[in-house]
Amino acid sequence: MQSKLNKYGYVFILPFFIVFATFTIYPIILTFYYSFTSYSGFGDAAFIGFDNYQRLLTDSYFWEAFYNTIYIWGINFGFQLGIALLLAILFSDIRLKMKGLSFFRAAFYLPNLITIASVALLFGILLGWHHGTINHILLDLGFISEPINWLNNPTTARWSVALIGAWMWFGHTFIILMAGISGISNDYFEAALIDGASRLQMFFKITLPLLKPIMLYVLITSLIGGLQIFDLPMLLTDGRGAPQGSLNTMVLYLYNQAFRVNNYGYAAAIAYGLFIITVCFSLITFKAMYRKSVKGE
């Protein structure tokens, strides 16, 4: 009976694969095809071979966008992971027995739930030049004597976006780290406690090594998400990545090439460039984490 019923397997997975083929796989293939054409959104797509990719390799705007994306993600991730790790050390310490974990987790997670568009708009005016709240506070406290035009200077603009990102994501990362820590048997910590291990020893010798798979998950998901950053730079600038292109990220560049100047063929090549970069970075991360864990054994 079972073997006859097995054909139902196809019936059950059919809707998924129809939609998957139409809305995911076909667009990916079509984008790949367009990346070899000078398609402008209308009329025929003229085949131009590797011209788009050649242009991509020497396009200073694209490499600047690449640099900006990595710069912003790097600062963002450093702060995000740093804060989340410190919080995780604190809440996993069995000597301290900190209370209120569920409250703090929820409070720190809140910014992540808010639509990024709203967050961008909110910080856009909080960071305003003459009438922004952040400048008002810093002026009132006497930290600065002149209002700073945060979003008009390349360095402060990039740092602003990165720190807003860290503010949005540290709670999320903290939750994931805590989930990983709760999977570690308490016996390890009890035994270490009896042996008189210090707080930091416990963290570096027990928690951190056992947390490696979770850390890899955090790193890879954050990296893939970070390389695609779009909403914040789009809505914090004029949509083109000003000042001086310092907030022009790869996806923002892709969006503008496609939907502002109708350069679909070139935008498709940017999409594949971004894809190759993402794959390379993910592989490097996997390799680095794997080698380290082998050495540590």
Place this chain on the structure above:
Amino acid sequence: MNEQTKKKNKIIKSIFYTLLVLLVIISFIPFYMMIVNATRSNADILRNGFTLIPGQAIVDNYNVLLEYMNLWRGFANSLIVALAVTVLSSYFSALTAFGFSVYKFKGSNFLFVTILVLMMVPGQLGLIGFYDIMRTFGFLDTYIPLIVPPIASTFTVFFLRQFLSSVLHSSLIEAARIDGAHEFTIFHKIGVPMMMPAISTMAIFSFIGSWNNYILPLVVLFSPEKYTLPVMMGALRGSQVAQNLGAMYLGIAISVVPIMTAFIFLSKYIISSISAGAVKE
């Protein structure tokens, strides 16, 4: 533990709690400033700058805001899209996961590996082709490009299948078959209830993902009355409302406060979902 270390621990703990409270304030202060400034007039904000005390201009701000944009419409649109996405992706992912777990058919391994590989592909890769296909089909400026693709949610299928492999017993399905139940009945009466905890975990992710999605609705929607909330927020920035800071803050508050309120009631579920999603990997 002797008295001295106890005392030392107490001091350390109070320092840590202070730092934690400080971090909570950092998480909340932007939202608090938003709410305070939403109640103040533009002139008040320009003249008096920073304050923690609310003003009285909230009704005026609301009127200014609604003159230009009906944010509630965007709110309703986002809600409709997010609910449709959640229901469709939950149902069809459960169906697919069930198909992969219960039946042994030719090519099932190959197809599942395909799902796993494409799970890693960033969403923006096919954007250009996707837009072009939607235009060919005449689906631009409709909700179809937002609602239909989530039927094929690779991560949800993966997650549900992992879950099923640990809870599904073939004897249960055999028993239902002997009783003469149809395969779809078995899915609805046994499969879905069994997967329910995992489905609700993924449903939360689907909803949040759809609710916060910005680039896709930005690309496919043109009519302002069809805008989802994030796109409407983006449009607000370029509108005349941007001249009136109080109204602007109020607009942002309208987009934020209902979600914050929902979160207060749902935070437990949402946080355990995130934990489950990460540890299951």
